[in-house]
Amino acid sequence: MSKGLPTRSENYSEWYNELVKRADLAENSPVRGCMVIKPYGFSIWEKMQRALDDMFKDTGHSNAYFPLFIPKSFLSKEADHVEGFAKECAVVTHYRLKNDPNGGGVIVDPDAKLEEELIVRPTSETVIWSTYKNWIQSYRDLPLLINQWANVVRWEMRTRIFLRTSEFLWQEGHTAHATQAEAIAETEQMLDVYATFAEEWMALPVLRGIKTPNERFAGAVETYCIEALMQDNKALQAGTSHFLGQNFAKAFDVKFQDKEGGLEYVWGTSWGTSTRLMGALIMAHSDDSGLVLPPKLAPIQVVIVPIYRDEEQLAKISDRVNGLVKELRKKGISVKFDDSDAYKPGYKFAEYELRGVPVRLAMGMRDFENGTVEVARRDTKTKETLPFDGIVDHIANLLEEIQQSIFNKALAYREANSFRADSYEEFKTTLDEKGGFIYAHWDGTAETEDKIKEETKATIRCIPLDAPEEEGTCIYSGKPSSRRVVFARAY
């Protein structure tokens, strides 16, 4: 039940935590920092996976699977990479337990110490490039376009379900190319795939941009990202695509023979999205009554609730509704007819509202006799009574309309919460009073970026790909700048 869900304006953070819990999306596990993704939450993630996977395959990628463990020494092979990832990670040091001779249950067997410790993968560039070395000899082996769906672990002290957990689920693409241009084109293509997925499936408008060197993936030459705005006016990075140059090829000695017979290092990319997208989906659209799901990702798109006094009435309504259920399913619409006797209609309404079911139909005896049905939209919370005849087409159209409408609302919200700041004072005032995306001039140095972050907790989310040239001066240093970048406080 949604009763007592905190409101967003009261306490956005509590609202999120409670919503995740009450809508049966996920919960904290007995293992610190790791989550349990519950069936309802997981079914949304499955829909995301399926849509992304189809897009990866349509762009020529295949799935594969690489080991969970990475030998400790691998991490050190790419100098930047080890700085970024070797630190907070789960380390396997032993491979056996034994009975405590003193009767204290099981203990780690000191005789079963690994010669070289294994790291639970925080990301798989190292183990994958060490494998690619054997797979790539000639230009004929390129491009190599591979993706993997996997769990990864990055030890976190402060965790939040979906947004930052020690273990999370993700996909990581790892590709190898003969030329720099081809690798950059791949990096940009996958950013496009992510942006298209965010906008068309998640109904989430995103900025496409490039990260500053400070925020770049450890080991990348360039990191592209998509950035979305949440309802508390904080930014959320929803996907990254990295151009790796020849960094990993050099670290793992991956060369290929080109058409002319010369030996050259391979060019690489990697790109990933994770269960973090679940957090973005929840925070971007939901309201004080619960989840709002875009129809394309809703596990149940339409729920039908009968309102009846006795078995005879239920039988009549069911009889009419069963045909509708069949027709909707024929159109590929997922529908649930909730005729369970355990709960009253009002309880069911609140429950499906909480779970974000996009369309709710209700039919009572009056509707039955009048040949009508009540149609309620989750996103706008509007209701109308419509003729039962022709309702199938109406619902099919309505689902498309809702998908578009949720996107439009989020886009309008982002537009209304995107600001320009031309001085540091203006920047700080906007940040504190409004938040959102702040477009401002920056001198291009890491020092300025660090100072601003230190003083305001805002980071440069990206240099937008479509940023127009504009002469200006850095809000912090006053030095010249040729385009605005996007600042925000972020998840």
Next chain:
Amino acid sequence: MSKGLPTRSENYSEWYNELVKRADLAENSPVRGCMVIKPYGFSIWEKMQRALDDMFKDTGHSNAYFPLFIPKSFLSKEADHVEGFAKECAVVTHYRLKNDPNGGGVIVDPDAKLEEELIVRPTSETVIWSTYKNWIQSYRDLPLLINQWANVVRWEMRTRIFLRTSEFLWQEGHTAHATQAEAIAETEQMLDVYATFAEEWMALPVLRGIKTPNERFAGAVETYCIEALMQDNKALQAGTSHFLGQNFAKAFDVKFQDKEGGLEYVWGTSWGTSTRLMGALIMAHSDDSGLVLPPKLAPIQVVIVPIYRDEEQLAKISDRVNGLVKELRKKGISVKFDDSDAYKPGYKFAEYELRGVPVRLAMGMRDFENGTVEVARRDTKTKETLPFDGIVDHIANLLEEIQQSIFNKALAYREANSFRADSYEEFKTTLDEKGGFIYAHWDGTAETEDKIKEETKATIRCIPLDAPEEEGTCIYSGKPSSRRVVFARAY
């Protein structure tokens, strides 16, 4: 290329290893005991996953996700379980690395020792039942029908790709029920699902049976299994379904309020299949030329190879073939038109044979002019030249025929290699000279089972569910027995 693939009769084990490697299914990774599943192999696994997942959902199950790590103390809560699983497992003892002050790269940070070690899950009963405790209060919360697709780790000293690896991929179902009868029905239902999948998708005939107490899952009251026979006459366990009784409910204190208001322990089941099925699929059907794949699991069902001398000929053939490709795809048949110039037809033929593509079409200029096409079956290695008109329907039927034919062949093989033995001498002779499934009387004791295993390396694969009652005497002890059980040497 298949050139030089060892033959099965020469060296079955080498044949398997080389086939796995050359057909691009999988390879050993730089991490001891862990494999890399290559794109072609993974695409077969994806088809298996999809089919199984659909069957799980059709029987009312939902997917969820539970943590990779299990606190060490959890394993000790179910007494048998810890004996079975706590021993050979990956133990995480630290959560941070740091730079070696002596300049030796990164080392484990001794200050980042976990208070309680974490085990990388070898199976998830413990962490799942500790979660179910919070999810189950009343009979209304039951049954709870959940599955998870995950990676698990069981440290192995002697590994073989797909058959026994330290990390493997699997699914594990974990269900909770109000009554013993319901839990047993679930256990049996999932065994049926596995058997149906093995027979209808993998074309692999299986025995359905019950494990002896010796071979039972650690923590189960009863373990059901499906057992298949490989071409070297060794058995392979292809799936298990466990009735857990109230063991895990008691270990994790999971009770529910029944309809009458009483508090009772919940009844449980768990069931799993893994990437081991890939090993079974390969070993059951393939031949000395390479893989033989049942069409339902073949990533490419039909390959079309043009035979031409110049661009003009290729253009003519392509023109005709492109329409066919479209029509086959419309029927849901996956087809590849290999018009690449890099390799000659003969090379391509061998390559697709190695990879087990069920149907190969070839079209040269003579076919083009005669309005024919050459159709080759991978399983029987037969060829026929057929009219191009009507070829689509012919191929659709042929794929079904091949699926059935591969099953029939495997079934005939198993029947021809199932034996009865009525004395220990006969048993040992049959085992050494023929192998296969040996039906024999057993006195029902673990002692006899252990002795036979020690002396012959044969184990009791199962007590078949359909074993008829038959009075007899144990081949080892001469004690009375009322039905035959199935012995074999096994993977």
